[in-house]
Amino acid sequence: MNVEAPPRHTQHGQQSHEPPAAARAAGIVVALTLAIAILAVAFALPAVESAPRDVPIGVAGPAAVTTQISDQVGQAAPGAFAVTVYSSEEALRQAILDRQAYGGIAVGPQGPTLLTATGASPAIATVLGQLGTGMAQKTGMPLRTEDLAPLTADDPRGAGLAASALPITLAGIVPAIVLLLVLTREAWTRFAAAVVFAPVAGVSIAALLRFVFGSIDQNFWGVAGALSLGIAAALLLVLGLGSLFGRIGLGIGAALAVLVGNPLSGLASAPEMLPSGWGAFGQLLPQGATATLLRSTAYFSGAGATTAIVVLTCWVALGATLVIVGALRQTRAPAPLT
Numbered sequence: 001m002n003v004e005a006p007p008r009h010t011q012h013g014q015q016s017h018e019p020p021a022a023a024r025a026a027g028i029v030v031a032l033t034l035a036i037a038i039l040a041v042a043f044a045l046p047a048v049e050s051a052p053r054d055v056p057i058g059v060a061g062p063a064a065v066t067t068q069i070s071d072q073v074g075q076a077a078p079g080a081f082a083v084t085v086y087s088s089e090e091a092l093r094q095a096i097l098d099r100q101a102y103g104g105i106a107v108g109p110q111g112p113t114l115l116t117a118t119g120a121s122p123a124i125a126t127v128l129g130q131l132g133t134g135m136a137q138k139t140g141m142p143l144r145t146e147d148l149a150p151l152t153a154d155d156p157r158g159a160g161l162a163a164s165a166l167p168i169t170l171a172g173i174v175p176a177i178v179l180l181l182v183l184t185r186e187a188w189t190r191f192a193a194a195v196v197f198a199p200v201a202g203v204s205i206a207a208l209l210r211f212v213f214g215s216i217d218q219n220f221w222g223v224a225g226a227l228s229l230g231i232a233a234a235l236l237l238v239l240g241l242g243s244l245f246g247r248i249g250l251g252i253g254a255a256l257a258v259l260v261g262n263p264l265s266g267l268a269s270a271p272e273m274l275p276s277g278w279g280a281f282g283q284l285l286p287q288g289a290t291a292t293l294l295r296s297t298a299y300f301s302g303a304g305a306t307t308a309i310v311v312l313t314c315w316v317a318l319g320a321t322l323v324i325v326g327a328l329r330q331t332r333a334p335a336p337l338t
Helices: 021-048 063-076 089-097 122-139 159-163 165-171 174-182 187-212 220-261 278-282 286-299 306-332
Strands: 055-060 081-086 103-108 111-116 144-147
Touching: 055 063, 055 089, 055 122, 063 081, 063 103, 063 122, 081 089, 089 103, 089 111, 103 122, 111 122, 122 144, 159 165, 159 286, 165 174, 165 187, 165 220, 165 286, 174 187, 174 220, 187 220, 187 306, 220 286, 220 306, 278 286, 286 306
Parallel strands: 055 081, 055 103, 111 144
Antiparallel strands: 103 111
């Protein structure tokens, strides 16, 4: 004999219309499946669609030769490279060191030389090497290769720097969540803690890259400063959104960082290797600007870092403003995080 369970009632004595447990469970399964699918697309799509697009490179040498090389590059890899002709090999070298070009071919009395900068992007340096090898085989002319910004001997593939993308992103999310959940009413203390955490985390990650992974061997404090600024930009933004909008703001900030900023940062490849338009957009986000600033300080003594610094400074200012507005609002009408 089956006995029906009595209907559930609210505190006012009315029957509850809460969906059955099976329906709620099904909704959770669907929501989680959709979230995992979005996460997979966000991380996998940039990798699947990775290919050089208008990568800036240069050529230098006699006019007839540079024209021939430019034509050969266009035929060998249509749309992959944007070729600029430089007046001399020295000008091309300086452009590469200033991060205006990823590499190029210089033709001199001793023959052609392929100039690369692996520190700017190991992926693009590999593509340039393949391009140079193919052109050399086609013309029968030997091609010397010179790396103007090589990676370290302890990390010749640059794996440590590429793998740091997600930890850097998390360093801008996790502290914001913890601070908002633990210090629910101490808004100014949260702000101070975030400001202190950013340089501490920046120096810590730089120390790991230098002394544990061996991914950098110069300009330690420049790298630490770049990481500190990047973490501060992301952390204050997420903290500000959470301070103003509660858990919804935290969710939006975290989702933007993990699903958009991290995959589009270009740290694992290069902005020019991402789908058209998305690489440039990623450079306007904290994670993309941090990636560019990190490579500039790690391998180019800060060259090409101006735009990234401006972008990160703007995000720091915006995040700090949001945090301050949230703190002032909470001071007037204090309420726990909802």
